Amino acid sequence: MTAPNPLKTPDLEFKSLLFLVLAATALFLLIVWPFFGAVCWAVFIAIVFWPLHQRLLRGSQGRPNMAAAASLTIILLIVILPLALVTASITQEASLLVAKMRSGEVDFGAYFQRAMQALPAWIRAILERLGVGDLGVLQQRALASLGGNGQALTARAFSIGQVTLDFVVAFFVMLYILYFFFRDGGAIAQSIARSIPLRDDHTHRLLTHFVTVVRATVKGNIVVALVQGTLGGLAFLVLGVQGPLLWGAVMALFSLLPAVGAALVWAPVAAYFFFTGELVAAIGLALWGVVAIGLVDNFLRPRLVGRDTRMPDWLILVATLGGLVVFGLNGFVIGPVIAAVFLVSWQMLAAARQQDVAAPAAREPD
Structure with a gap:
């Protein structure tokens, strides 16, 4: 009887394949990174x-x-x-x-x-x-x-x-x-989906959540940025501020930061009008910023982003800021996506643990 070949055991073959996959993936990411x-x-x-x-x-x-x-x-x-x-x-x-x-x-x-x-x-x-x-x-x-x-x-x-x-x-x-x-x-x-080593229901939930967060984040943030930038640019145009289109674009870029973004542009201009005695312009811009521009952020963003992602506002803000710091402009999407995958993965782990705990209890005789 021929002795089994220790280099052909299923466990060793699987570990070798796993090592090959991880090494090839690392090298592939290295060449794709640029x-x-x-x-x-x-x-x-x-x-x-x-x-x-x-x-x-x-x-x-x-x-x-x-x-x-x-x-x-x-x-x-x-x-x-x-x-x-x-x-x-x-x-x-x-x-x-x-x-x-x-x-x-x-x-x-x-x-x-x-x-x-x-x-x-x-x-x-x-x-x-x-x-x-x-x-x-x-x-x-x-x-x-x-x-x-x-x-x-x-x-x-x-x-x-x-x-x-x-x-x-x-x-x-x-x-x-x-x-x-x-x-x-x-x-x-x-x-x-076939390559992810998870249960089918976990894989489906993970990919579905990923797609949902990407759509909500891209559409929501871009729509909010366009609306806030347009409203801010129009206000600056009416008030005679130099470069209204430029400042509207800056406001649209800053509006990627939830809650505080657009105010970083219009608030200093309103303060300048106030301290230089142009009270009508200061009050008008402040009201426009709080009521019009602010309502866009407070009502439109949660409906376009938060409702579909099911993430709290504070987590969206932190994830967006962290994503921008780590990944640059791409981070305004990548940050919330990573946060959403983090949440859903822990939710799936908690659900799996509850099933493991409940299964022995269900098999115990009365």
């Missing part, structure tokens, strides 16, 4: 627009290539092209504002000094101790850092071009991946 943002956004956009793609797939009589191309075209026309046009307008307005600052037409230092002079003496003393008593010096330093001499701009030209090239490459990689996610998304999802 395009991490592109892959993430391809996943996010595919999840958000998947219902639209399904309708296009039915309309194309089940031809996946045509449906994927149609979905990608619609996204380019209704999302990416308008975003590119708005970005170009914001860039132009930012350049114009910087030019006005250099020429002295816009002097934030003078505005700040006017507000400082309207403050009580004890507040001015505190601000001067903190080193923020003279914004004129800070403005001059900011202008110098924006490229006051040609040599600095020439030295930075290569790095700026490299960043632009990286963005363009990542953008087209994202579009390329997105096409295949639309075309093969169903098969990819089924393959992932």
Whole structure:
């Protein structure tokens, strides 16, 4: 009788396969990491627009290539092209504002000094101790850092071009991946579900929650950002603030932070109007910020984000902030997704433990 081969035991073979899978996965993540943002956004956009793609797939009589191309075209026309046009307008307005600052037409230092002079003496003393008593010096330093001499701009030209090239490459990689996610998304999802070493009900719950959180976070945060940025930009336009489109975009970006984001932009402007004696503008902007912009955050965000994710507001805020710190701009989606997976995984573990405890008790005789 032939002795069993110790290198062919099922346990050793399984451990070897597991080691191979983990090593290959680590190496794959290493080579994909430079395009991490592109892959993430391809996943996010595919999840958000998947219902639209399904309708296009039915309309194309089940031809996946045509449906994927149609979905990608619609996204380019209704999302990416308008975003590119708005970005170009914001860039132009930012350049114009910087030019006005250099020429002295816009002097934030003078505005700040006017507000400082309207403050009580004890507040001015505190601000001067903190080193923020003279914004004129800070403005001059900011202008110098924006490229006051040609040599600095020439030295930075290569790095700026490299960043632009990286963005363009990542953008087209994202579009390329997105096409295949639309075309093969169903098969990819089924393959992932089969590969996850969990019970079928746990796998279904985990993937369903992941999709729900991505859709709610992307749609909710982007809608809230657009609405708050538009409302803030309109208010600044009416009040004659320089660069209303630029400040509206900044407000939209800050509004990714729940509860406090947009106020970081409009509140200092309202305070400036108040301390410089423009009480009507100050009160009007404060009321607009609290009532209009604030209501968007207090009522629209929970209905678009919190209701579907079933996460408390404080956890969404902490997860968003942490995601932005760790992953950059991508973190406003990745942070809440990680928090949601954390919650649902612990809930599944607690439910499994309760079932294990209840099972022996049910088998005990009366």
